[in-house]
Amino acid sequence: MAKKTENPAPEAERKMPVHPDPDHETILLRYPQNGDVKALAKETHKDKKTGHVHWSTVEPSVKNQEAFYKLLDSRALADMVANFRRQSQNPSDVPELYKVPFNMVGQVASFLFKLQVDPKDDEALAMSRKYRTSTQQLEKVIYDEVRMPKQELQAMGFDVRQMEEDGIFKEMALGKDSSKLYPLSIKAGEDITLAGMYSIRPKQHETEEGKICFEVQSPLAVPEFLLDDELKTTLNAQEKEDLRSGKTLDRVLKHDGEYCYAAFNRRTNRMIYVPCKDVIVPNFIYNARLNQTQQEELKRGGRVLLENCHYFNNKDVTFRGIAQFDAHRMEFNIAKPYYSKIYIPDFIDKQLDKEMRETLHKGGEIDGRKLKGRDGRSYTNNLRIDPETNGLEFVQYRRPEQAQAAVQSPAEQAPEPEMHIPDVAARQQSRQGVGM
Structure with missing residues (x-):
């Protein structure tokens, strides 16, 4: 007698992979108002004619993975989110974004649900920080890994x-x-x-x-800017020195027929060229809004002075400084921020004991070998507060008695120098007609 077969699974379930693909990512949406968590659905798209975004979601469970939005173009997604935000009547309708591998959707979603019950849940907060993203972060992705x-x-x-x-x-x-x-x-x-x-x-x-x-x-044996005939004549002595020291030039160069931000890779002795068209100038840098003139200057590779900047996790300490595109970090940043008061990054502050913290606030040095950087490695230098910027700086390791002798009294500390940004019109003239 033939063995009776069980009812076959629905076709959708038979096609569904047993193990979700960890190489593919989707987007989880968390609505802070009610704590609800959804997965972005693949039906979500932007109407090319109207620009209207058709937003669609599904429950964040493994059985729905066939319906998950598959993240292939981070910048296109950022554009969709920005359009959705603009067309939304209520800002609270715009959810938090989490970029999550398919195989982690259920686990991450369960932790995000916990935040509504206990906003201070350590495990849930750690998971949130790990996968949280934003339109600004998505815009930075030029080549999606997938x-x-x-x-x-x-x-x-x-x-x-x-x-x-x-x-x-x-x-x-x-x-x-x-x-x-x-x-x-x-x-x-x-x-x-x-x-x-x-x-x-x-x-x-x-x-x-x-x-x-x-x-x-x-790698080249000699720096490329000393070998290339055009670079040898285009770059002046100061620009060559800036390249050697790891800086990005404050003007664009033409390479392979298009204008690029330019820097130098000291590991390979080769130039780094980043096409300007691949870089999106943001509306905000460190929460300071850029006006149109500032955005245009940054597009040309220039620098702008920003005031009243602050980090998301510390709004009590503001800073100012010169913003510029960094071709090594592939982002706009302020290389030397001037803080309104002493600023110690949270990840370092958590490692300090009472004595170390007091030493820093009094202008002394602490042994950096007792602390670890973001990469988990111990520092090899001493740390102290730079009296000029109110931020941490690294100094060569010295014995305790040497460090104590090096501490300046407040009266001996040099006054903060005035920061000067060259006039934009003068900069444009100095470029000798280079434009975009």
């Missing part, structure tokens, strides 16, 4: 698994060069093998719009 042709690097002979463990694809998603050099052996003949170390940089494909490719380069 679209990167990793198989091409694999075919060349690179160890892609090691690269993934090192996290370099997440760096390259922001348009950065790989932070490490990777070995590659190339067979040049029957008995000849060429081995070397290479940096990897993502690029937009020259002929296929939206396609990503990689540029693989070996």
Whole structure:
């Protein structure tokens, strides 16, 4: 007698992968007003004619993964969210955003639900911080990792698994060069093998719009700006020195037919060119709103003075400083902020004991070897408060008696220098007609 079969599962369930793909990400939405958590659905889209965003959600459970929005273009999503925010009648309708791998949706959602019951739940807050994102963060992603042709690097002979463990694809998603050099052996003949170390940089494909490719380069023996005939004449002595010291030039350069922000990779001795069209100038930098003139200056590679800036987690301490695009960090930042009062980052402040904190506030030095940076490594320098900026600075390690002798009294501390931003019109004239 034939064995009776059970009722077959619905077709949607039969097609559903048993294990959600951790390489694909979706967006969880949390509505702070009522604590509700939803997953963005793949039906969500922006009408190309009207610009209206059709917003759709599903419950954040594994059984709905076939309906999840698959994040392939972070900038397109940021644009949709911005449009949804503009068309929304009530600002509270706009939810918090969380970028989450498919296989973590259920777990992250359960922790987000907990925040409505206990807003101080440590585990839930840690999960929230790990996956929370924003339109500004999404706009920084130029090359989404899920679209990167990793198989091409694999075919060349690179160890892609090691690269993934090192996290370099997440760096390259922001348009950065790989932070490490990777070995590659190339067979040049029957008995000849060429081995070397290479940096990897993502690029937009020259002929296929939206396609990503990689540029693989070996280090040069001499800085590129000393070898390239055009750079040798275009750059002045101060700009070459700025490149050597890790700064981004305060003007754009033309490279491969388009204007680019320019910097220098000291690991490879090669120039870094970031096409201006790939960089979105934000409306806010450190919560300070930019006016149109400031935005235009930043688009040209220039610098602007920003006042009354503050960090999200510390609105009590404001700062000011010169903002500029940093081609190494691939973001607009203030390299030297001047704080309204002593500022110690939270991750460092939590490691300080009472004596260390008092020493810093009195102008003394503390042993940085007792503290760890954001990467988990112990510092190798002493730390003290810079009397000029009210922020932390690193100083060469010294014995306690040496550090004590180096402490200045308030009367000996140098006054804060005046920051000067060159006149925009004068800067434009000095560019000798370079424009965009």
